[in-house]
Amino acid sequence: MKIISGNEAVALAVKLARVGVVGIYPITPQTSIIEKLAEMKANGELDADIVRVESEHAAMASTFGAAIAGVRAFTATASQGLLYMHEMTWWVAGSRVPVVMVVATRAVGAPWNIWDENTDFMSERDSGWLMAFASNPQEALDLTLQAFRISEDERVYLPMMVGMDGFILSHMKTNVIIPSQDEVDLFLPPRKQPFVLDSESPVGMGNIFPPIEYMKLRHSIHEAILHSEEVIREVGMEYQKITGINNYSTLNVKYKLDDADYAVVLMGAWAGDAMEAIDELRKQGLSVGLYRIRYIRPWSEEEITSALKDKKAILVIDRATSMGRGGPLYLELKSTLHHEQMCGVVSGLGGVLLNKGDFKEIISRFVERAKKGNAKGVTWYYPKGGEKVELKSPRYVEE
Amino acid sequence: MNLQYDYQYFPISIPDKGAGGKTGNWRVVKPVILKEKCIQCKACYLWCPESTIHIDNGVYVDYEYCKGCGVCASVCPVKAISMVMEQ
Amino acid sequence: MSLSLRDMLKSNSLLSGTSACPGCPENMAMRMVGMALGNDVALIVIAGCSSVIQGLAPKNSYNFPVLNIAFAAGPPAASGMWRAYRQRNKNTTVVVWAGDGGTADIGFASLSGAAERNENFIYICVDNEAYMNSGGQRSGSTPFGAYTSTTPEGKKENKKEIMFIMMDHNIPYLATASVGYPHDFVNKLRKAKQIFGFKYVQVLTPDPYGWMFDPSKTVEVGKLAVQTCYWPLIEYENGKLTVSPESLHCLEKSTRRPLKDFLQIQGRFKRITEKEYKALENYVDSMWDKIKKLIE
Numbered sequence: 001m002k003i004i005s006g007n008e009a010v011a012l013a014v015k016l017a018r019v020g021v022v023g024i025y026p027i028t029p030q031t032s033i034i035e036k037l038a039e040m041k042a043n044g045e046l047d048a049d050i051v052r053v054e055s056e057h058a059a060m061a062s063t064f065g066a067a068i069a070g071v072r073a074f075t076a077t078a079s080q081g082l083l084y085m086h087e088m089t090w091w092v093a094g095s096r097v098p099v100v101m102v103v104a105t106r107a108v109g110a111p112w113n114i115w116d117e118n119t120d121f122m123s124e125r126d127s128g129w130l131m132a133f134a135s136n137p138q139e140a141l142d143l144t145l146q147a148f149r150i151s152e153d154e155r156v157y158l159p160m161m162v163g164m165d166g167f168i169l170s171h172m173k174t175n176v177i178i179p180s181q182d183e184v185d186l187f188l189p190p191r192k193q194p195f196v197l198d199s200e201s202p203v204g205m206g207n208i209f210p211p212i213e214y215m216k217l218r219h220s221i222h223e224a225i226l227h228s229e230e231v232i233r234e235v236g237m238e239y240q241k242i243t244g245i246n247n248y249s250t251l252n253v254k255y256k257l258d259d260a261d262y263a264v265v266l267m268g269a270w271a272g273d274a275m276e277a278i279d280e281l282r283k284q285g286l287s288v289g290l291y292r293i294r295y296i297r298p299w300s301e302e303e304i305t306s307a308l309k310d311k312k313a314i315l316v317i318d319r320a321t322s323m324g325r326g327g328p329l330y331l332e333l334k335s336t337l338h339h340e341q342m343c344g345v346v347s348g349l350g351g352v353l354l355n356k357g358d359f360k361e362i363i364s365r366f367v368e369r370a371k372k373g374n375a376k377g378v379t380w381y382y383p384k385g386g387e388k389v390e391l392k393s394p395r396y397v398e399e
Numbered sequence: 400m401n402l403q404y405d406y407q408y409f410p411i412s413i414p415d416k417g418a419g420g421k422t423g424n425w426r427v428v429k430p431v432i433l434k435e436k437c438i439q440c441k442a443c444y445l446w447c448p449e450s451t452i453h454i455d456n457g458v459y460v461d462y463e464y465c466k467g468c469g470v471c472a473s474v475c476p477v478k479a480i481s482m483v484m485e486q
Numbered sequence: 487m488s489l490s491l492r493d494m495l496k497s498n499s500l501l502s503g504t505s506a507c508p509g510c511p512e513n514m515a516m517r518m519v520g521m522a523l524g525n526d527v528a529l530i531v532i533a534g535c536s537s538v539i540q541g542l543a544p545k546n547s548y549n550f551p552v553l554n555i556a557f558a559a560g561p562p563a564a565s566g567m568w569r570a571y572r573q574r575n576k577n578t579t580v581v582v583w584a585g586d587g588g589t590a591d592i593g594f595a596s597l598s599g600a601a602e603r604n605e606n607f608i609y610i611c612v613d614n615e616a617y618m619n620s621g622g623q624r625s626g627s628t629p630f631g632a633y634t635s636t637t638p639e640g641k642k643e644n645k646k647e648i649m650f651i652m653m654d655h656n657i658p659y660l661a662t663a664s665v666g667y668p669h670d671f672v673n674k675l676r677k678a679k680q681i682f683g684f685k686y687v688q689v690l691t692p693d694p695y696g697w698m699f700d701p702s703k704t705v706e707v708g709k710l711a712v713q714t715c716y717w718p719l720i721e722y723e724n725g726k727l728t729v730s731p732e733s734l735h736c737l738e739k740s741t742r743r744p745l746k747d748f749l750q751i752q753g754r755f756k757r758i759t760e761k762e763y764k765a766l767e768n769y770v771d772s773m774w775d776k777i778k779k780l781i782e
Contacts, residue, residue: 411543412544412546413546414545414547414548414549415501415545415546416501416502416503416545417502417503417541417545418501418503418505418540418541418545418546419503419504419539419541419542420503420505420541422503441495445494445668446514446665446668446704446705448508448509448511448513448514448704449503449504449506449508449513450497450502451502463502463503464503467508468509468510468701468702469509469701469702470509470705472702473702473703473705473706
């Protein structure tokens with residue numbers, strides 16, 4: 001056990017997974033991942049080849065080039081970098097070559113803002129990547145290690161990304177149990193992939209597929225994501241035997257949910273603050289519990305429905321937004337549950353910090369509205385005093 | 400390649416002739432090699448953009464895929480190849 | 487390194503029945519790659535004519551393992567790929583096969599990055615001087631005065647001289663070639679294969695449909711480009727620039743074949759004015775002046 005940050009935990013996971021090639025490009029707040037990897041390489045701790053490319057698009061391309069040629073490959077990015085490599089993330093998913101990426105989430109410009117927001121990560125939802133979101137550095141390490149095994153399972157064969165809140169998790173140091181190399185070697189078999197580019201038996205990847213065949217390929221990705229649920233539970237349960245501390249036998253995590261009338265749904269590091277708020281609200285008599293989403297893709301209709309279908313009302317708090325509609329978790333949940341009493345709150349964008357008091361405020365307001373049958377729609381929440389902050393930039397510029 | 404799971408399909412292809420179809424059908428004119436004039440310099444083989452000129456005791460054309468571009472006739476130093484209208 | 491025709495007679499890199507236009511010079515170049523590099527090659531093909539030439543899946547006209555990839559991603563994918571092969575103890579030659587659009591324009595930054603890192607692969611730019619796969623729009627590599635569908639009055643800027651820019655990256659090996667001179671091209675590729683580090687080869691592939699000439703004349707145009715000194719055949723190795731035999735006559739202005747012999751045969755130069763012709767001649771002159779200075 002060591003006191004390390006999320007970034008360092010991820011770098012250690014990359015080493016333990018015996019990754020072969022890492023394509024890297026710096027961007028706040030992921031930079032200390034690649035710095036740690038370079039440091040480990042320089043002092044002989046890490047065997048991987050590090051390719052210090054010229055852009056994030058190139059980072060994904062170099063990672064992919066190594067992966068399709070048969071070695072385990074990894075990259076990491078955030079915000080602008082993730083958007084810049086968007087073309088390549090789709091290319092990798094379409095190729096069905098397993099690759100693992102970590103995203104230290106951060107707000108997206110314009111304008112510049114380097115602090116935490118999950119919109120960058122969520123914008124990859126349609127691509128075909130598996131997506132998991134950590135809520136503490138331990139989970140960041142655990143999910144990264146599991147990602148190698150899940151993505152390389154023959155029932156899946158899809159790339160997987162693990163997100164963690166930028167700065168909040170990437171830089172925050174906590175106790176992390178680090179599995180030994182032997183334990184990881186037992187857990188992670190040698191790399192498997194659906195095909196390899198080898199001159200002995202040449203195959204081509206990616207030349208033109210006619211319409212029906214292309215659609216069947218896309219359908220295959222869809223099916224693979226659906227089938228990945230059982231793989232994730234299997235792998236999670238095996239992984240639990242190593243560190244033994246977290247509950248990886250389910251995709252998502254309940255907290256005091258089963259006996260609660262009202263449910264709060266969210267993902268990420270602020271689940272910790274939300275849980276503290278819920279503890280205090282329960283002492284005050286509110287029947288409320290938390291459902292923490294850990295896997296965005298696959299989206300487990302089964303787990304989610306069974307956990308939430310009997311709740312009187314559901315509140316979804318998003319640290320991201322689909323402009324003009326609401327938070328992505330809210331939109332996804334609404335299409336799964338069709339609860340009339342479901343409302344969404346968008347907050348925490350651009351690094352706005354919510355504390356336990358904010359969560360108590362949000363949740364109590366929600367319960368009040370729910371009691372009146374009015375828990376609907378999407379609202380944006382600013383912490384105390386936030387609404388009074390004036391945007392001092394000019395609204396228009398005079399000639 | 401394990402094909403145990405019937406929903407799994409991958410975007411791959413295998414090297415083979417005719418990936419663009421029966422390209423011989425594209426022709427309007429076709430190359431005819433006059434064996435008596437041919438000096439077997441292999442210039443036509445060297446430059447054929449479709450790999451449809453083959454060497455076997457001289458050279459011959461694979462009419463299944465030849466597109467009739469006329470490069471062979473143009474590079475032949477002794478004009479042993481003429482481009483003839485397809486019937 | 488002399489190369490007998492016998493050595494060139496083995497090539498099964500291109501399988502008949504491709505989707506290329508009749509007379510396609512990129513196909514000619516791909517066959518020459520097979521003659522030069524053999525079978526232990528992995529190809530990375532970026533978006534361009536060659537993406538389509540491979541034909542429809544489940545077949546592929548290229549008899550190599552091929553990674554088809556997005557436009558600007560060729561050099562970085564090669565950077566990852568050659569390291570993967572090294573880790574797997576394989577000697578496979580990694581080749582990026584890119585058009586001029588993907589080299590001079592959209593892929594320029596990643597080309598430069600891979601060169602700066604001296605990544606170990608061969609970058610072959612097949613230069614047909616426009617975005618031909620999408621119908622012939624201008625690229626940075628289109629020459630002055632040429633008609634393209636986005637420069638109907640003729641391009642107003644000179645051709646981007648990528649070979650000089652790549653020389654300035656101090657890479658171990660650089661060469662230019664033309665499909666009109668296959669022995670020269672094959673020799674250069676074989677040399678590149680023996681060198682560790684970043685190798686850049688730009689082969690002129692005259693496109694009959696984009697340049698507007700009869701497809702049977704592809705080879706002739708490839709030769710004229712060199713004979714009129716429009717396209718220099720050079721080699722750059724360990725900081726030393728040499729002019730290849732077929733271009734030696736270009737060093738003296740008096741021995742160059744008149745540029746109009748090259749321009750007249752192509753429809754894309756049909757509408758150039760006297761002034762524009764002079765400008766093109768000046769461009770060729772100044773390019774050879776630069777080359778002469780560099781071979782000092």
